[in-house]
Amino acid sequence: MNSIFLPYKMGDLWEVKQKDPEAIILAGGTGLLVFLREKGLHPHTIVGLENLWELKQIEMQNGEIRIGAMVTHQQLLESPVIQAQLPGLHQAVTVLGYPPIRHMGTIGGNICTASPAGDTLPSLYVLNAVAELRTPTASRLLPIQDLIKGPGQNVLGRDEILYQIRIPVPSPSAVSFYFKVGQRKALAISVCSLASMLQVAEDEQTIVDCRFAWGSVGPTIMRFPGLEKNLIGEKLSLNKLREFGQTAASMVSPITDIRGSAEYRRMLVSNLPSKMLQTL
Amino acid sequence: MTGPLTPIGTSLKRTDGPSKIRGLEKYAADYYPANFLWADVKRSDHPHALIKGIDLSHVRGLPGVLAVLTHEDIKGANRIGVPEMDQPVLADQKVCYKGDPVVLVLAENKAVMQEALHKIEIDYEVLPAVFDPEDALAEGAPVLHENRSGKNLLIGGAIEHGNGMEAFQVCDAIVEAEFDLPYQEHAYLETEAGIACVDDEGVLEITASTQTPWRDRNELAYALGLPVDSIRVIAPYLGGGFGGKDGITVQGLLGLAALHSNGRPVKMWTSREESFLASTKRHPGRVHYRVGCKEDGTLHAVSCRIVLDTGAYASLGGPVLALAMEHAAGAYRIPHALVEGFCVYTNNPVSGAFRGFGAPQVLAGLEQIIDMLADKIRMDRLEFRLKNVVSRGDETGCGVWMSNSTGIIPCLEKVKEHPFWVQQEEWVNQAGPFKQRGVGIAAGLQGTGYGPMVADIANAKIELLSDGHFRIYSGVADMGQGNNPTNVQIAGEVLGQAADYFELLQPDTACSLPSGSSSASRTTYTFGNALKTAATILKERILTRACNMGLGIYAEDLLLSSGKVFHLTSGREIPLANIAASMSPEERISSYAYTAPVAKHPDSAGSAIRAAGFPHRVFAFACHLARVEIDALTGEVEVCDYLAVTDAGRVLNPQIYEQQVQGGAVQGMGYALWEDFRVENGEVLTRNLASYILPTSMDVPDILSLPVETVEETGPFGMKGLGEIVINLPLPAIANGVAWALGRHIFTSPLTAERILLTMEKRQAE
Amino acid sequence: MIIHFTLNGENKNLDCAPDCRVVDLLREELGHTGTKEACGSGECGACTILVDGISKLSCLMLAAQLEGHAVTTIEGMSKGEELHPIQKSFVEKGAVQCGFCSPGMVMATADLLQRNPSPDRKEIREALSGNLCRCTGYQKIIDAVESAAAEMRDDA
Numbered sequence A: 001m002n003s004i005f006l007p008y009k010m011g012d013l014w015e016v017k018q019k020d021p022e023a024i025i026l027a028g029g030t031g032l033l034v035f036l037r038e039k040g041l042h043p044h045t046i047v048g049l050e051n052l053w054e055l056k057q058i059e060m061q062n063g064e065i066r067i068g069a070m071v072t073h074q075q076l077l078e079s080p081v082i083q084a085q086l087p088g089l090h091q092a093v094t095v096l097g098y099p100p101i102r103h104m105g106t107i108g109g110n111i112c113t114a115s116p117a118g119d120t121l122p123s124l125y126v127l128n129a130v131a132e133l134r135t136p137t138a139s140r141l142l143p144i145q146d147l148i149k150g151p152g153q154n155v156l157g158r159d160e161i162l163y164q165i166r167i168p169v170p171s172p173s174a175v176s177f178y179f180k181v182g183q184r185k186a187l188a189i190s191v192c193s194l195a196s197m198l199q200v201a202e203d204e205q206t207i208v209d210c211r212f213a214w215g216s217v218g219p220t221i222m223r224f225p226g227l228e229k230n231l232i233g234e235k236l237s238l239n240k241l242r243e244f245g246q247t248a249a250s251m252v253s254p255i256t257d258i259r260g261s262a263e264y265r266r267m268l269v270s271n272l273p274s275k276m277l278q279t280l
Numbered sequence B: 001m002t003g004p005l006t007p008i009g010t011s012l013k014r015t016d017g018p019s020k021i022r023g024l025e026k027y028a029a030d031y032y033p034a035n036f037l038w039a040d041v042k043r044s045d046h047p048h049a050l051i052k053g054i055d056l057s058h059v060r061g062l063p064g065v066l067a068v069l070t071h072e073d074i075k076g077a078n079r080i081g082v083p084e085m086d087q088p089v090l091a092d093q094k095v096c097y098k099g100d101p102v103v104l105v106l107a108e109n110k111a112v113m114q115e116a117l118h119k120i121e122i123d124y125e126v127l128p129a130v131f132d133p134e135d136a137l138a139e140g141a142p143v144l145h146e147n148r149s150g151k152n153l154l155i156g157g158a159i160e161h162g163n164g165m166e167a168f169q170v171c172d173a174i175v176e177a178e179f180d181l182p183y184q185e186h187a188y189l190e191t192e193a194g195i196a197c198v199d200d201e202g203v204l205e206i207t208a209s210t211q212t213p214w215r216d217r218n219e220l221a222y223a224l225g226l227p228v229d230s231i232r233v234i235a236p237y238l239g240g241g242f243g244g245k246d247g248i249t250v251q252g253l254l255g256l257a258a259l260h261s262n263g264r265p266v267k268m269w270t271s272r273e274e275s276f277l278a279s280t281k282r283h284p285g286r287v288h289y290r291v292g293c294k295e296d297g298t299l300h301a302v303s304c305r306i307v308l309d310t311g312a313y314a315s316l317g318g319p320v321l322a323l324a325m326e327h328a329a330g331a332y333r334i335p336h337a338l339v340e341g342f343c344v345y346t347n348n349p350v351s352g353a354f355r356g357f358g359a360p361q362v363l364a365g366l367e368q369i370i371d372m373l374a375d376k377i378r379m380d381r382l383e384f385r386l387k388n389v390v391s392r393g394d395e396t397g398c399g400v401w402m403s404n405s406t407g408i409i410p411c412l413e414k415v416k417e418h419p420f421w422v423q424q425e426e427w428v429n430q431a432g433p434f435k436q437r438g439v440g441i442a443a444g445l446q447g448t449g450y451g452p453m454v455a456d457i458a459n460a461k462i463e464l465l466s467d468g469h470f471r472i473y474s475g476v477a478d479m480g481q482g483n484n485p486t487n488v489q490i491a492g493e494v495l496g497q498a499a500d501y502f503e504l505l506q507p508d509t510a511c512s513l514p515s516g517s518s519s520a521s522r523t524t525y526t527f528g529n530a531l532k533t534a535a536t537i538l539k540e541r542i543l544t545r546a547c548n549m550g551l552g553i554y555a556e557d558l559l560l561s562s563g564k565v566f567h568l569t570s571g572r573e574i575p576l577a578n579i580a581a582s583m584s585p586e587e588r589i590s591s592y593a594y595t596a597p598v599a600k601h602p603d604s605a606g607s608a609i610r611a612a613g614f615p616h617r618v619f620a621f622a623c624h625l626a627r628v629e630i631d632a633l634t635g636e637v638e639v640c641d642y643l644a645v646t647d648a649g650r651v652l653n654p655q656i657y658e659q660q661v662q663g664g665a666v667q668g669m670g671y672a673l674w675e676d677f678r679v680e681n682g683e684v685l686t687r688n689l690a691s692y693i694l695p696t697s698m699d700v701p702d703i704l705s706l707p708v709e710t711v712e713e714t715g716p717f718g719m720k721g722l723g724e725i726v727i728n729l730p731l732p733a734i735a736n737g738v739a740w741a742l743g744r745h746i747f748t749s750p751l752t753a754e755r756i757l758l759t760m761e762k763r764q765a766e
Numbered sequence C: 001m002i003i004h005f006t007l008n009g010e011n012k013n014l015d016c017a018p019d020c021r022v023v024d025l026l027r028e029e030l031g032h033t034g035t036k037e038a039c040g041s042g043e044c045g046a047c048t049i050l051v052d053g054i055s056k057l058s059c060l061m062l063a064a065q066l067e068g069h070a071v072t073t074i075e076g077m078s079k080g081e082e083l084h085p086i087q088k089s090f091v092e093k094g095a096v097q098c099g100f101c102s103p104g105m106v107m108a109t110a111d112l113l114q115r116n117p118s119p120d121r122k123e124i125r126e127a128l129s130g131n132l133c134r135c136t137g138y139q140k141i142i143d144a145v146e147s148a149a150a151e152m153r154d155d156a
């Protein structure tokens, strides 16, 4: 590597990017530096975002929660807004990595890594999160599922960065949930994960709205809006959730890798919805 | 600070604590000598191939590359290993596993190193390879080491006792099963590391993370073609060992590098990935058991067939097999036995010593079979064991005579009266929704020391310094288990000194005396015995000298205490410094050689197995209990509570004792539940700590350790080896608990969540 | 490139390569070998240091990222011979065996106790869950953290 820049102003960031469009973005480094070491790569230029103050904010604006790309997992964990409004996302970061990883790693990095095992992603999918991307001259909004193309692939252009995430504040009566199965209880990459949001009617049983997103069982996070619709109007029960899980399991085609077989993952897809009853 | 005058039996604080916790203790990995060069190797990409040519033309001239070495640069036999010297320092004619070192590079920095390793071109002729030990035994299998008459069989043999197989005809109940045991990677935190240089006198000095400084020196002399006395090996505190540094890791390469570095020091420190690739593992194996008993619960016959995969080179495969066979009948009196064992070469990574040394593999199977047999005859699992375990004077099924302290019955009884056992049904029945519970136990034993393989010797040396302090010259490395602090405790007890009156010298072949390895549960037992006597001799000399100096008439009237000698009746005293001043330097040094006893009892094993260390004489015993809870939706197992009752003789230091029990139990839990080092067609799939799953602090419970203190009269202050017995039982205890929860045994370990959920699914389908 | 930071309270101005990792800077350039490396990829916690009081992994940081920050390593925890209460209780409670994980454990504990002066055993286990130890089985480490927390509360 020949140079590393850690600009304090967006303008300086763009300047580096303009001089060297191949300059690699460094957020918390917990993904990037592992990746570079593993592949033995030595990029020419690295530009870090850690000093860009405006990327490190969590704000409420127009009924949206806006999370800067450089907000660390620890910030999410400690944020009263996230705790109160987005408990599913909060749960996701409690099981992500371990303290130093959470102190360093960022939500932007987690999203841009585009790993199907990324712990914040399933929750962001069920929250209908929208990503704001910026170039030196423009910005655009993309639903999270359109930002992520496949394992390790996003649609960011060469001179584009992820700027922030916008999440519509969910209805106060919605219950959200995140469950991750790893190979051990901590310091674990998910073998299968599930985020869900559920709204039940006042009878506390009839499902009025629901969204489910599974991680680690496909090239990206998996959602089945068609299936979700079938649940609406139904009464919440173990049998319903089982049936729902089984149908979802028949629709995924997970891979076998070092962490788990396709068969095991499919069983988890089927079983995890039932987990909700353990926590509700 | 003055400690208690009789430190044995107290939790005297470890003397190595403060420097380690301040980050000041220098491990082998922490040395960066001035002007040093990095050394690293290019390893084989093929599991089995002939080396046709090595092209170094792109590397030799690279700026920053000081030397590029191949086997041609080695003057000696280029073979290391004990007892079998079959492993090249750098591969010569061929490579035998994916990871075999071929070319050694010395470079100024890591970036140049990476480039150089990348640019080395090796021309291979790929040979057919064999990865399954049973296949490797078959006629026509590719042969790894052509010079061996036994082809791929490193060592094999049988132990026959009583009528062997015929005895099954009169059994009322028989259970049979085959167990698949995985590799286990030591995963010590300090990967293999060291530095080396040739000093002005031409002595090759190596400081390395090693459990075997003395053996290393001999092996290096042979491999590199140097006289033994021109090699010095220093073993600082290790950042973990567990058997993985029982023998040469980087030392051969380091030595070779230092001989070609133009006098500059060289450093090697393997990356975690390289460590996983090239270090030894616990032998994976297949263990087939058949065990029969009488209606009344008397065990009658056992047959066991053990096949261990030692990989490309022997390492300690022979002794591991011998120990596996010796422990195959557990701690049970079984009149008829046939145990067959095979340790086999394959083109897989090398397996070798690992805490437990073959015993964990067999006890994993046996202790599950014992549960199944108890169920079959509807007998309580613990009573069944109590009825059949050995007492002192008995023989185990393998014909191993329990001539020394034997505390397995009190171990079982302690478990029997513990609430975890008494309330097992209630606890299991209290499982919440989607949870299934079980309680499992396992019992077993572990030999202390080498057995009749090589002399089990330690040479202790202790010196009274001129200032009245003492210096202990340790001959055995401390990999973290705390034998060095225990040495202080032992010498402190004999000499009546508080801990701060001692200096401790780490093993250094230039100033301590030759001793065996830090392994085989022998470190404190053997070296401690030697040190105790050496200290006693020195004490007598000191007291006699004090009499000479007019302190009293009889040595019995004198008392040695911290820094001085007292006359009991008059209260007069002489500082030790004064006594030291009156002694010659030779008088102030005392040394003693201790050789551990071996069993002379005639036995039923073949000579090969006996030569590999069968049988032992002193054994530690234990019974473990695990309470487990399974998540029925995910298959995840939680070990909720864990009880380990151990007979390792007298407890010299309760805190260090607990350290061994807790650490060993958790390493055993790793073996039971998560650690699955995977190798496919000779290729390591679990390449680093992200995919090889070690237990974290969240995955394990507190361990309740209860000692059963028998007195082992051959051990220093009544102790016997503790380090290994603890790792033998977590797998079977947990597996038995899981089997209760699931209603069926799983014979393949580790018992990952995946394996458990798939088993539950299958059971539901039936 | 020249970087400025403080190491255990001391000002440092150093010239280092842009791709130099913090762990290498500490160990190789500055001789602070108390910070260990056991994986190089974030999976073990042995290289944990404090940056502005917050635990970070020195194997996943580049030296340039230290610019303007305050670094604490294990060597900065004790005042000379006098151990920090966390270090003291690690020694007292037998939490140190081979000791290779210990510096990282101590730094992770320091971070925890700043955030939560009275953690229960479960919280301690969570906070140390990325610090692998192969020797102790963790129990005595948890004991030590519990006792250090009590000690530090009493002192406060």
Ligand SMILES: Cc1cc2nc3c(=O)[nH]c(=O)nc-3n(C[C@H](O)[C@H](O)[C@H](O)COP(=O)(O)OP(=O)(O)OC[C@H]3O[C@@H](n4cnc5c(N)ncnc54)[C@H](O)[C@@H]3O)c2cc1C
Residues within 6 Å of the ligand: A024, A025, A026, A027, A028, A029, A030, A031, A032, A033, A034, A049, A069, A070, A095, A096, A097, A098, A101, A104, A105, A106, A107, A108, A109, A110, A111, A112, A113, A117, A118, A119, A120, A156, A160, A161, A162, A163, A187, A188, A189, A190, C041, C042, C043, C044
């Ligand atoms: C030990 C360990 C444990 C882990 N555990 C987990 C876990 O449990 N769950 C989990 O989901 N992940 C885990 N991770 C992965 C990783 O820590 C997370 O994905 C983290 O969120 C990455 O964020 P970062 O800020 O460190 O990203 P970086 O590593 O800095 O960047 C990752 C990638 O995203 C790009 N990038 C980052 N930010 C931007 C941006 N704003 N605009 C454009 N491109 C950008 C970078 O160029 C790079 O390619 C773990 C990693 C380690 C080392």
Ligand code: FES
Residues within 6 Å of the ligand: C036, C037, C038, C039, C040, C041, C042, C043, C044, C045, C046, C047, C048, C057, C058, C059, C060
């Ligand atoms: S060395 Fe940094 S986490 Fe392992």
Ligand code: FES
Residues within 6 Å of the ligand: B189, B239, B240, B480, C095, C096, C097, C098, C099, C100, C101, C102, C132, C133, C134, C135, C136
């Ligand atoms: S004490 Fe050895 S790794 Fe923790």
